[in-house]
Amino acid sequence: MADVARGRLLPSSSTPDVGERVEEIVSVANVVVKQILSAEQDVPADYLQQWDELVVVLAGAAVLEIDGEHCDLRAGEWALLPARIPHRLVSTSSETNWLVVHVYEPGLR
Template sequence: MSDSNGIIPDNLFAALPTLREGEAFEEILRCHNVRLERIVSSHRPDPTLYDQAEDEWVCLLQGKAELWVAGQTIHLEPGAHCFIPAHTPHRVVRTSAEPPCIWLAVHIDRGSG
């Protein structure tokens, strides 16, 4: 459904993937040097240690999670968010099973624009 401007609304909670393990990443928007992504985590997150070339702001929309960021453990509940500067090692340590974790991530590439 779109309005007179051709804008089509969507919902971050719609069409969630069912996961047994790991995460599902879905790009929602890319504009210049910014990329928005919906992430859905299973209760068994991927233990990947991330060290990304771009800054990342992440917000937990649903569920409970624990992140490890550069040696610090961060506990998150719905609405909690944090900024992770480029090249800061981080990983998802724990995520809830019910409800599943839904994240909104904003990636900012400082080298483009």
């Protein structure tokens, strides 16, 4: 299998007791795929990113706030956050396991 990359995602049990663990899975051209393992948190974090971001909750749950509205995400659900859209991570349950895809504009990365 020439030029084929493969691997295994970390289990949710690899989540740290506090904060997040971020693992880059693959980076190709202007696309980066990461796995994020989040501990339980309820301290909001604000974001204003310069890239499109697809977030997929693989396990656990999270609450985002976009334009003042809560967006509840549970296992199997996803959201596409366009570049330059302010949003807030309101909370995550313990052992929340995310797959995140960042799509950068050419020359931004």
